[in-house]
Amino acid sequence: MAAAVKDLKITIVGAGMGGLSSALALAKEGFKSIDVYEYAADLGFVGAGIQLAPNMARVLDRLGVWEPIAREATNIKDTSIRQGSTDEELAHVDLGYVKEQYDYPHMVGHRFSLANYLYEGCKKESAIKFHFNTPIKSIESFGPKPVVFAAPRDGSEPLRVEPDILLACDGIKSNIRVEMLKLLNVDAKVIDTNQAAYRIMIHRDQIKDDPELLALLDGDTVTRWIGPKRHIIAYPVDNKNIYNLSTTQPDTHFAAALDATYTTKGSKETMLGVFGDFCPKVQRMLNYVPEGEVCEWKLRVHAPLPTWVHKSVALVGDACHPTLPHLAQGAAQAIEDAAAIAASLIRLPDTTPESINKGLRVYEAIRKDRAYALVETAAASGRTLHLGEGAAQEERNKQFAALKAGTGKVPDKWADADVQKILYSFDPTKETEIHFDEIFNSLAPEDIPVNGKVNGANGHL
Numbered sequence: 001m002a003a004a005v006k007d008l009k010i011t012i013v014g015a016g017m018g019g020l021s022s023a024l025a026l027a028k029e030g031f032k033s034i035d036v037y038e039y040a041a042d043l044g045f046v047g048a049g050i051q052l053a054p055n056m057a058r059v060l061d062r063l064g065v066w067e068p069i070a071r072e073a074t075n076i077k078d079t080s081i082r083q084g085s086t087d088e089e090l091a092h093v094d095l096g097y098v099k100e101q102y103d104y105p106h107m108v109g110h111r112f113s114l115a116n117y118l119y120e121g122c123k124k125e126s127a128i129k130f131h132f133n134t135p136i137k138s139i140e141s142f143g144p145k146p147v148v149f150a151a152p153r154d155g156s157e158p159l160r161v162e163p164d165i166l167l168a169c170d171g172i173k174s175n176i177r178v179e180m181l182k183l184l185n186v187d188a189k190v191i192d193t194n195q196a197a198y199r200i201m202i203h204r205d206q207i208k209d210d211p212e213l214l215a216l217l218d219g220d221t222v223t224r225w226i227g228p229k230r231h232i233i234a235y236p237v238d239n240k241n242i243y244n245l246s247t248t249q250p251d252t253h254f255a256a257a258l259d260a261t262y263t264t265k266g267s268k269e270t271m272l273g274v275f276g277d278f279c280p281k282v283q284r285m286l287n288y289v290p291e292g293e294v295c296e297w298k299l300r301v302h303a304p305l306p307t308w309v310h311k312s313v314a315l316v317g318d319a320c321h322p323t324l325p326h327l328a329q330g331a332a333q334a335i336e337d338a339a340a341i342a343a344s345l346i347r348l349p350d351t352t353p354e355s356i357n358k359g360l361r362v363y364e365a366i367r368k369d370r371a372y373a374l375v376e377t378a379a380a381s382g383r384t385l386h387l388g389e390g391a392a393q394e395e396r397n398k399q400f401a402a403l404k405a406g407t408g409k410v411p412d413k414w415a416d417a418d419v420q421k422i423l424y425s426f427d428p429t430k431e432t433e434i435h436f437d438e439i440f441n442s443l444a445p446e447d448i449p450v451n452g453k454v455n456g457a458n459g460h461l
C-alpha cells in the first residue's frame with residue numbers, strides 16, 4: 001500500500017520558496033514522481049535579504065539544506081528599535097535566548113542563498129524534475145485527476161499534464177487560486193494594504209569610508225527605524241558583505257493598478273523624500289543606493305479563503321496566505337506548508353481521489369488557522385509601528401519605555417517573546433504526525449459547492 005502512495009504523480013506549479021520546499025519535502029518522504037513547472041527561465045535573482053526564523057530552520061534542517069544556508073547567514077544577537085527621526089533607541093531586545101529555547105538561532109540571510117540551496121537539495125533527488133520556462137497556462141480539471149496545460153515559452157507544443165495531485169505554489173498572483181475560487185463561487189478579493197516597500201542592498205565597498213555604517217554592517221543586530229506610516233528594517237547578510245534594508249511606506253505608485261503591478265523601478269529622489277524627516281544616519285544610508293537600483297514592491301494581501309483545497313489540488317504559500325512582511329514570516333509559512341503537505345500525503349491509507357482530497361485537507365487543517373493568525377498579527381504590528389502622533393502613539397511609546405525599564409511586551413510583535421513562542425515553537429511535521437489520523441478520519445467527503453456554499457455543513461464562506 002505504502003509503495004503505491006509513493007508512486008503518486010505530483011505536479012508543482014512554481015519554483016519559489018513554497019514550490020522548492022514542497023518538492024524537496026515530498027522527495028525526502030520517498031515520493032518518486034515530482035514535476036515542478038516554473039514560468040521563469042531559472043530561479044531568478046532577487047537582490048534582497050530574508051529572515052531565517054527558527055521555525056523555518058527546523059524544516060530546512062530536516063530537509064538537509066540548513067547547514068549551507070546557515071553558513072552564509074548572520075546569527076542575530078539582538079534587535080534595536082529606534083525613532084526614525086532622531087535615531088533614539090526606543091527598545092533593545094536580546095535575541096540570544098532564541099537558540100536555547102527553540103534549538104535554532106534567529107538568522108538573516110540572502111534570499112538567493114535560501115532559494116539556491118533548496119534548489120541544490122532538489123537537484124540531488126532523482127524524483128524531482130524541473131521544467132523552467134514553462135508556465136502552466138490553464139487548468140481544465142481539479143480532479144479526480146487534475147488536468148493542466150503547460151505552454152513552454154520557447155514556442156514548442158503545449159503539454160497536457162495530468163498528475164494525481166497538483167500543488168499550486170504560484171505565489172500571490174496565483175491563477176490557480178483564481179480559477180479555484182471561481183469554481184467554488186468564492187469572492188475573495190485582493191485587499192489593498194496601502195503599503196509599499198523598497199528593498200535595498202548596500203555593499204561593503206560603498207561604505208568603506210563610513211565607520212558608523214560599517215559598524216552596522218559588522219554587527220549582529222536587526223535595526224528597525226520607525227516613524228508615522230513608515231519604517232525601515234535593516235540587517236547584514238552575505239557574510240556581512242551587504243547591508244540589507246527593507247522599508248515600508250504609504251503606497252502612492254501602485255494604487256491605481258490594484259491587480260496588475262507588484263514591482264516597479266523606483267526613483268531615488270522620491271525614496272529620499274519619503275524618508276526625508278528620518279535622521280542623518282538613515283539619510284546617508286539611503287544615499288548610498290546607486291541611482292537606477294531602487295526597486296519598489298507593492299504589498300498586497302488577499303481576504304482569507306474558506307478553503308485551500310479542491311478535489312486533488314491544494315494552494316500553498318502566498319497563493320493562499322500572502323502576508324505583510326512585518327513578522328518576516330511569509331517564506332517561513334510557505335516552508336511550513338511544504339512540511340505539512342509531505343507529512344500528510346505520505347500517510348494516505350490508499351491512492352483514491354477521496355483519500356488524496358482528505359489528505360490535502362489535513363494539510364489545510366494543520367496550517368490554515370495558524371497562517372491566518374500570523375497574517376493578522378503582522379498587519380497589527382504594522383499598524384502599531386506606523387502610528388502617527390496621538391494617544392495611541394503615546395501609549396505605544398509608554399510600552400517601549402516600560403520595556404527599557406525591563407518589563408512588558410514589545411510593541412514590535414516580531415521581537416516580542418510571546419509572539420516568538422507561537423512563531424518559533426511550531427513543528428508542522430510533528431503536528432501532522434500527531435494529528436493526521438484523527439483529522440483524516442473526521443473528514444466527510446468534500447462537498448462540491450452549491451449556490452456558493454463550500455462544505456455546506458456550516459456553509460461559512
Ligand SMILES: Cc1cc2nc3c(=O)[nH]c(=O)nc-3n(C[C@H](O)[C@H](O)[C@H](O)COP(=O)(O)OP(=O)(O)OC[C@H]3O[C@@H](n4cnc5c(N)ncnc54)[C@H](O)[C@@H]3O)c2cc1C
Nearest residue numbers: 014016017018039051135136171317318328329330331332
Ligand atoms: C518586502 C518583503 C520582505 C519579506 N521578507 C521576508 C522575510 O524576511 N522572511 C520571510 O519568511 N518571508 C519574507 N517575505 C515573504 C516571502 O518573500 C514570500 O512569502 C515567499 O517568497 C512566498 O513564496 P511562494 O513560493 O509562495 O511564492 P513566490 O516566491 O512568489 O513563488 C511563486 C513562483 O511561481 C511562479 N509562477 C507563478 N505563476 C506560474 C505559472 N502559471 N506557471 C509556472 N510558474 C508560475 C513564479 O514565477 C514564482 O517563481 C517578504 C516579502 C516582501 C514583499
